[in-house]
Amino acid sequence: MDIKSLVEMLKEELTCSICLDYFTDPVIAKCSHSFCRECLLQCTWEGDDTFSCPECRQLIQISNLVRSPNLEKFSMAGKIISPHLLQSMMVLATCDQHWEKEKFFCEEDQKFLCESCSITQEHKDHRILPLDRVIAESTEILQATLNILQEKQEQFNIAFRFVREKEVYIREIAYVLEESIRNENKKIHQFLWDEEALYLQILNKESKEYLEEMEEKTKLTQQIQNMQQMILEIEKRLDKNPLEMLQVIMQNIYLLLL
Template sequence: MLGRAAAMATGFPVKKLKEEAKCPICLDFLEDPVSVDCGHSFCLQCITEFCEKSDNSQGSVYSCPQCRSQFQQNSFRPNRQLASMVESIKQLSLSSSTKKTWLCEIHKEELNHFCEEDQIPLCWICDTSPEHRNHKTIPLEEATRSYKVKVQLALEHVKKEMEEALNQETNVGKKIVIWKEKVDLWRQRFILEFQKQHGFLAQEEQQQLWRLEEEERVIIQKLRESKVKLAQQSRTLRNLTEELEKCSQCTAWDLQEVNSRESLREE
């Protein structure tokens, strides 16, 4: 009976509890959890860095990374009950699973430092080697948290740009419809007007209609080209959003691969 109960305790409920105990920004267990006005909770350091680096703030008002509800930085509320629960879940996790560690390929030691100059994870031997001795290094967990905060901010920025591009695309589509309706209305007015003096102004009528149609063609063509460009921009931003969302799930080990690709791209 005890064995069956232990298996149930370490099954799906534990996994769900672990997800609930993680910070939405760094995706790690909550540290010094605080709640904002909308009720969502984050690590104190994560949400503080988010506010400091956010470019979407209005004065001292910020948007929640999860639901975009507005909150003020001075309204953080320490969530001691949640902190206690997180500690209990940590202990439960330690008793039910072994934490996976990444090892240095050269020294076979755990990677627990990050070189800010070379942008790569290090073990304690690498950190003290002549190659990195004079470089600035920080704990790998801190580097991971900072990286994920940057990804989250970039993701928010790209989502906002994509939303603006979609709105502009929709507005251009509405302008096309409006222009078509206006042209149809003017066409009817011209036809009625020239019918009154058709015998005298038949030639002038044809010229006016030709000019109107030419103006319609030019304007509609410009609007369609604008709509195509905005659609392309929307697709580009959507692809970038998907890439950033994938990056937000990156592990500490992936930092080296991401930065290596960025270095090759810059070269």
Template sequence: MAAFSETLQEFQREITCSICRSYFSEPVTTWCGHSFCRACLSRSWTLGTAAFSCPECRQVSPVQEFPRVNGILAQLTDVGKELCSLHLQSTEGQSQCAKHQKAFKLFCEDDQTPLCVRCCQSPEHGAHKLSPVGEAAHKCRRKLQHVQSHLAKHFEEAEELLDQEERPAVDWHWMIAGEYNKLHHFLMEEESRCLGRIKEEERASQDRLSQHRQALQDLMLVLQDAGHQPNLDLLHEAKQLLGRSESVLSQRAKAVSPELREYPIPGMIEMLRRFRVDITMDPAAANPFVTVSEDLKSVKAGEGWQVKTKHPELAVGNYVLAEQAFSSGRQYWEVDVTRLPQWILGISNPSLRRKRKRNTEPWASAFLLRCVKKEEDYFLQTYPGSLDHRVKGPVPRVGVYLEYSSGTLAFYNVLQRSLIYRFYPILFTEPVTPVFFPGPPLPGMKAGPMTLCPVDSHL
């Protein structure tokens, strides 16, 4: 009996329309082999489906005409209905209570179970609502038909939405690809302008140095000739020669000391901020020289830090490491150094340094950017590296980008959206840790803190 029920269920699926989920009514079969009610297929095409396309597989029919009613399938549907009805009657006739061996005559609405007459007399069903099996089944079928009508409506809506998704009114792929293409062209134009500006400034710098060298050479020849002049002639021209010499020598600083130029890169800082990480400073670094804040987000020079050596920035006890170490991925963090005239930022590998001899330089396994104040000028220097350039003024916020796999470490002037310096490539073999150095302090100046900017902060 169970096998027959399964076969009958399979037969029911074969004679059921996939659109309305009911038995076929005037079934028609498309060229691809799928069948539907004639009215359902017609309504599906009217709702906007591409003409002569199958609602099931979406294939377009090569035959440009509405399919005819499938008479054989209509007959099979009638047979299937009759079989299902007979099977339902036979099943109802054989159903009986296992406990009392009586036929199920009533249905308990509260427990949703069929009952025989003797089951109804038990106290557990005394206060329950009971209905004849036929009446309960009729009510259930009405409910199912109501639900089925709603499902059919939602199914049609889903079909319509699916068709709209397959044939969207707006081609977003094309539009978004066009915007990215426009952005690529914009960045390429910006890159070309920036590189052109760099070449022009390099030529201008070379011309300035050439002119300065020529001025020095001319002055040297003039002074050499003056040395061979008679005493009175020499003394007569001495004031003019000394003034000219002083003027030429005063141009040396501008001609020789390079200035770090700013080349803003549109969108770079915004892109890097996708990789921002929440960093905290190691509280164990606190000592008389440096003080770490309670929230582990800032550090400043302590009152006990006295500048006594020629290179106070190399003092091991004056720098602070982050609590985090990185050995993969991409990380970006920003540091506010507005109130610090001198500072050092970068990364270090403490484990490598511990393996070296004690007399090795503290920064032998580090990559650093250093800001130094000399008189009224600020200089940015790298260790290791060749950067030693003047800047127009202090850099208020520095962005640090680390990409472990490619061995990249870059520093950015966040306010100007420009690159300061990039180390590349670095062969990382062990985890590295961010480094913070709030000094050395300048005599007579009270330096402020070096502060990690919040992950969600923006200028």
């Protein structure tokens, strides 16, 4: 991969798809896409905690956003390094002072130098590197950064898949538990209904027996009253002649037999 493609790929990895600039305070959603925090929050409706990802349209919750300090550092590094790398790819400029090709790079001053400039007193104690070495080192840094970003992205993808699988598993478990609770509640309700029917049946039977006992009690009470009345009648007629008293007794016996 040439340096131009590498720079373009790096910039793509370090660029927010909303503002199309290098990340500032980047956050990562559950779908593994990254955005500047402020750019992403601009996509929400006022007061809403849930909205769609601008990249894949999956639902995003603000509370689930993860801040990425490493991505912010890489973004800042890419923003600084990329212009120098792109400039190094251009045709070597000519020094205005010595009319020589600028084949060196001063790290302290961050500028390109020709051979004559590199040995002047101005850059005596500076670290001067050949331009091709600077390009090679920068390419290695970019490649290493890109590898780290790709590795981080894969880690987030794995973590996201794990969370998604766990979410599906929890939903399945919740459904099974919900159905189990419903079935158990149905059994409990059926048991209570059966118990209610049984107790009502017992209550009705006992009530009927009680009413029958009360009716029998009423009859006995009436009979007792009749006996008491007969006793009073007999007591009244004790002083009468035997024939009349016998007639009264027979009459009362007849009434008892009714």
